[in-house]
Amino acid sequence: MEMTELTALLTRDGLALLDEVGPITSAAEVAKAVSRLRAAGHSPDLVSAVVGQAHLRAKAQAKFGEFADRMLFTRAGLEQATRLNVATLHAVRMRQAGITHVTDLGCGIGGDSLAFAGAGLAVHAVDADEVTAAIAAYNLAPFRDEATVSHGTAEEHAPDPERRDEGGEEAGTHAVWLDPARRTAGHSETQRVAASDWSPALDWCFDLAARVPTGIKLGPGLDRELIPDEVEAQWVSADGSVVELVLWSGALARDGIRRAALVVRGDAMHELTATADADDAPVRELGAFLHEPDGAVIRARLIGDAARMLDAGMLDEQIAYLTGDAALTSPFVQSFRVRETMAAHPKTINAALRANDIGRLEIKKRGMDIDPAAFRKKLALKGSQEATLILTRTPAGRIAILADRV
Structure with missing residues (x-):
């Protein structure tokens, strides 16, 4: 937003027009609103400001909730x-x-x-x-x-x-x-x-x-x-x-x-x-559960403390996945119950998906140079059940883990 647009908006009539327009949620609605307001004789600066703010207010709901309806924004500021x-x-x-x-x-x-x-x-x-x-x-x-x-x-x-x-x-x-x-x-x-x-x-x-x-x-x-x-x-x-x-x-x-x-x-x-970065937990073999630490825990380097809360260890010393046999979870991780493991090859994974009647699949990955969206296209998803596929690396090599969210 430029100062000329803001000046045009910050008038009684300008703010009333913004309230009248209401939230704008799509590019198509933007185009329609611009055409309608210009046809009504409003200045280009005012139309640009009003439509831009109406669109930003709709986006701002995610951060500011109902307060967004009375706020003003710049795109970068939001x-x-x-x-x-x-x-x-x-x-x-x-x-x-x-x-x-x-x-x-x-x-x-x-x-x-x-x-x-x-x-x-x-x-x-x-x-x-x-x-x-x-x-x-x-x-x-x-x-x-x-x-x-x-x-x-x-x-x-x-x-x-x-x-x-x-x-x-x-x-x-x-x-x-x-x-x-x-x-x-x-x-x-x-x-x-x-x-x-x-x-x-x-x-x-x-x-x-x-x-x-x-x-x-x-x-x-x-x-x-x-x-x-x-x-x-x-x-x-x-x-x-x-x-x-x-x-x-x-x-x-x-x-x-x-x-x-x-x-x-x-x-x-x-x-x-x-008091300081936590020492990592020892590496151990994949157990009955896999845990993915929250990103804040990873950034803070408190993965080891999260592991000890779950009686778990590291799946690999370079990978932020935890594993253990205790049926525990915490707010600091997402937990998965392991169904089975297999080679990280589409043919092998497809066989497991068919055997488990999987038609809806969440794909997660760490430590492997794989695009989950591209990898999904190689999979046959025709069943009635859902699961999570975790592609990762262990000291023994690359594996695929079929699991269920806890």
Whole structure:
């Protein structure tokens, strides 16, 4: 979205038109809406803004639920925004640490700031992009008593850790939430950039975090060698996808915890924590059950702890699959009961599928250079039953495992 489009939208008539149009969920609906609004005499800027926002609001339901219906977005801002249920967990940690004021540096469209303000924290949200800052201000308008928004850089608006303001805020009750720009500038198509090109620079973020309680939101694939020893590193997965790595410092870092895997599924939340990377469990032969650790557990290198909870071992020292004979599972893994194993060849697998009357098949793989979609085309799926096919590697070689989800 360009400033001309936003200016056209942020009028009483523009916002009323957006509400009138309602959610747009497909490219075909986009084309129809553009034609209808242009025929009604609306300006190109207003039509572009209204249709674009209606389409983004529909997409935003997955992250913001019903709140999306009153928010504004940019395409890039929505893609990079924190899911509201995850942002709420950030706010809860702030409150539990005794924080009352948060400076959100790199606030984007304001997803985390919404959660902070909703939790009763005073928020100063900052973004370097003028359009994005204006959208954040609109989204935070319901919290005008709790939130302010500035257009500027993180470096310009970083708090002084020794500051005691006129409102009585004491040092130690103020925290920073930092989301460095890790992609090229823009409101739609953006590309990832190297850590050396992030804004603000990662070293600057770490320096601030050493002086002020800080949460730094980063991509889950961050080079672990870059993580400072004194922070808590928490990988977060939501509904099966690893969505972020947060580095917590100062009062926001929990005592004795340096590695954490937070698994969020719907309204349920489970966390595995440790003082350091866990030692892997020993390799053992395939047992009655196979377990696939959640991506956050893998990223946090807590696979060994998950294995010991299940009385399981590693299927291969280089593969993130666990196996054992105990009929156990946990929120930190997906578990499968093994039916049989075979060579990882389509002919052999097809024979097993026929023998087991399998017509619906989930295919998973680790440690094998196979495209599951292409491999599926080689299989004859004509039965009435369902199963999971796991293609992987063991110390003895490549195998296929036919299994059932537990």
